Amino acid sequence: MSEVFFPVEDLLRRKFQTGLTVASLTLGVASTVYLLLLGERIGISIFRATEDVLTSGLRVTFSHFLRFVGLLTVVGAGVMVAYTIFAMMSQRVRDVGLMKAVGCPNDLVFGYFATELLIIAFSSSFLGVVIGVLANYSSVVLFSSLGFPIEQSPINFWLILLIFISFFALIVVLGAKPVLDASKVEPAKAISPVNYFSLSVEPGFKAISKSGLITKIAFRSLSRKKSATTKIILCLSIVLTLVTVSISGGVIADRTMKSWIEKAVGRDIIVIAHRDMCDQYARLLAQFHSVVDTSKFNYTQEEYLIPDDLLASLEEIKDVSIDGRLILKSQVWEIPGEIFDSETAAIVPIGDHREGESLIVGVEPSSTVSEWFIDGMFLSSEEPREAVLGDSLAHKIFSIPLNQSIRFLGRTFDVVGVCFDPINNGNVTYVRLKRLQNVTGILHTNIVLLRIDSSDYGNTVDQMKALAESVGSDFTVLELSELLESSLSFVGHIWSSLRLLPSFSVVAASLCLIGYMMLLLAEQRRELGVMRALGIRTATVWKIVAEQGLIILFSSYVAAIPIGVILTLLILVPEPVVTSYMILEIAAWLIIAVIVLFTASMYPVIRFGKRPIVEVMNEF
Incomplete structure (x- = not known):
């Protein structure tokens, strides 16, 4: 049997965790491919701007927006890659300890998990390119069906290849350090729950809120898992900044440009x-x-x-x-x-x-x-x-x-x-x-x-x-009414197409948050299982973990929303047109994003709550 088969079998055995990892990385690649190809299609790429449609002023505004969103997309994808690989290896440290306990040398352990990393990197990059190309093609078809034909030029193969190689290398480089660190850990430490869950204990810890037991338990668990908590907050902050810029920038720029067109044409x-x-x-x-x-x-x-x-x-x-x-x-x-x-x-x-x-x-x-x-x-x-x-x-x-x-x-x-x-x-x-x-x-x-x-x-x-x-x-x-509406619709459809980017990002962030909640549940399953065995209602367990998710989301949004709005108003859109209706629309979209993220984070909690107590206790 080939040596490569064992890592493949191990990945297939852990279908849910492997699927989460591949899906989150895939969406990061897909969003980048979609952004660059869409810019090429409508003649406003990150690197150049054609003169076929739109005025130079709008092309410059679009190009600045695409550059900034593209930078956030790449940075966000890199952070998600780093966090996803970290979360994946955090769940495998005990496996490393068992492998080393039976005599496997460091190079064999590293090679084993490096093979898994290469498989995940290749599959994620390949699927991301495919999904990004399909999403771009769907946008072109949509534009054509709405009466705005876009040139069906051949896809830039070299651009696609560059994105594939870049993300493949990014995943491998960022994933190599967690794999190397895991392969060097001592067997006793690897099997220890403290190292396995990346826990840290602070004597004299006091919860920020003293209003209830649920809040105290939630804060205690987050503070014990500092490394993972810090990484997920950083990851979500960057992703939510991208979401805020894409949503607020899209809405404000859309209304501003339409106002310019309407005033010029009349x-x-x-x-x-x-x-x-x-x-x-x-x-x-x-x-x-x-x-x-x-x-x-x-x-x-x-x-x-x-x-x-x-x-x-x-x-x-x-x-x-x-x-x-x-x-x-x-x-x-x-x-x-x-x-x-x-x-x-x-x-x-x-x-x-x-x-x-x-x-x-x-x-x-x-x-x-x-x-x-x-x-x-x-x-x-x-x-x-x-x-x-x-x-x-x-x-x-x-x-x-x-x-x-x-x-x-x-x-x-x-x-x-x-x-x-x-x-x-x-x-x-x-x-x-x-x-x-x-x-x-x-x-x-x-x-x-x-x-x-x-x-x-x-x-x-x-x-x-x-x-x-x-x-x-x-x-x-x-x-001129019909011509005016055509111009307004064209600008609106471009910004609507760009709003697909935060959708990719929200889904990817949801998958990262699900992975984090799985780590939290793995670290807390002993005490949560004991609480259930002592008669604590399942709803109480859900509240504890749900409050942890809300704390993470609130911490991420506190940084992301002000930064995203300031960047939009001061840098990306000149002379922005802002109305109370637009503020309500932006707030509604951001609330929807929070609801999606929070709902996704509850999926592992619901799965845990439905498991029989005997099955949970037997894992100890």
């Missing part, structure tokens, strides 16, 4: 323009959430210009805000600027004469229906040489936009602000309408945006359609 906005211009404007907005070709279009054709009589008719309608715009495309150039370096007290040049193509939009600052999220300020009504850049254009060809200028159509404009705008994926430049008309010689607008303030939205839209048709059959009305 609610109850309709467009009146030539039919071709309406189609092009719809494509420009759709670029935010899908790959659309908008390159071949001449914005300045004479038939696209808005007639004066149509504008006059629109101005007579009540409860309607009118925003006439002139849209065109042009090559733009970066004009270098200068900044003062406080360290060297010198003037430092910035910029590199880069160039690109941008959508140029002339607007009247006092009558625009959009309210952009802006770094800097918007156009003033007095200064004609000002420009506001979209975030994608600013990131693409500028170094420090607010200290530079932009040149197009033979004119130079000072950059006074950078705005988030989904149109043309943020590759847009806003200037004053009159200034653009003077530069181009085009005295009419080619598109009109209308915000309907009336409660009778439907009748007002019908009235607008009639006005457009009265001008000519080529003019029509475009309602």
Whole structure:
């Protein structure tokens, strides 16, 4: 019989403990695979960001979030690996003592448990990769079914291989020390309950709470098992920080980004323009959430210009805000600027004469229906040489936009602000309408945006359609509500996909907590068995262990929640939008996570309570 068969048989004999170990490690690997592959699919990976969808500002925010969550995921997975291997070997110390008592040398004992470790490392890494790939594929299918097709590119085999090797090595390296320590322990100490359960006795110990026997017993048991208790609190704290960041960050960032989009596009906005211009404007907005070709279009054709009589008719309608715009495309150039370096007290040049193509939009600052999220300020009504850049254009060809200028159509404009705008994926430049008309010689607008303030939205839209048709059959009305909802849904689905990460983490943490509770029960089974034999109700035994689980969870959450919320509000999401409803939603999700963890921790307790007293006492 092969020597490898004995460790395999031993693992199969301890099915529940082996299953817990493999499952918790598998979920750590799966969450990492899912995170990286999802980022690759939607074009926002941890290492790079494409320009196919989303504006640069959102891509940067997503990338920062993915990097931080990815770091927490890897650290959390490493801590779970270390704790899981520690818990596994803590339950095997007595086996080590028995093996050494019958004459097995240290190298044989180490080789035996090292083989078990390699089997667990390989199976966990392999299953984690498979589950992560399947979860990623399910997300892609879900996105496609919701109308947001994601490119079905081949899976990055080298990335998968790198993750597999990294986690396999991580499990082996972190698991080698507990295995080595266990193999060196003396037989008498290995068989001793004090060493077996990693117990420590403190003379004069006093429980923090003196209000009841149950609380005193719970604190006493946790304090005796300091090593395992400290490790599980650290493990749960990191995992719960990840859960808090993923949930609070996901909810806050989701609402914040949706607020930016909604303000930029506008609610109850309709467009009146030539039919071709309406189609092009719809494509420009759709670029935010899908790959659309908008390159071949001449914005300045004479038939696209808005007639004066149509504008006059629109101005007579009540409860309607009118925003006439002139849209065109042009090559733009970066004009270098200068900044003062406080360290060297010198003037430092910035910029590199880069160039690109941008959508140029002339607007009247006092009558625009959009309210952009802006770094800097918007156009003033007095200064004609000002420009506001979209975030994608600013990131693409500028170094420090607010200290530079932009040149197009033979004119130079000072950059006074950078705005988030989904149109043309943020590759847009806003200037004053009159200034653009003077530069181009085009005295009419080619598109009109209308915000309907009336409660009778439907009748007002019908009235607008009639006005457009009265001008000519080529003019029509475009309602932006559907395009706005598509953009909002796309952002919402991305954040919903990222929320699968805390689900992986909560399940993995639950398995770790189950393993810890099994260690606690193994250490306490003698006294708990005696208590049951003396007539103590099973419910009382459950309360003792349940209170221990609550103490562990509370200790972990005290550190995790403040850190997670602070990181979300101060680092990950710029200018966060926080409402009372969002706070309640975040609190509800975190409470659900606590309930799941606590419920999982009670599984070993319920199993122990259902065992006959005679069976428990016979184990001593």
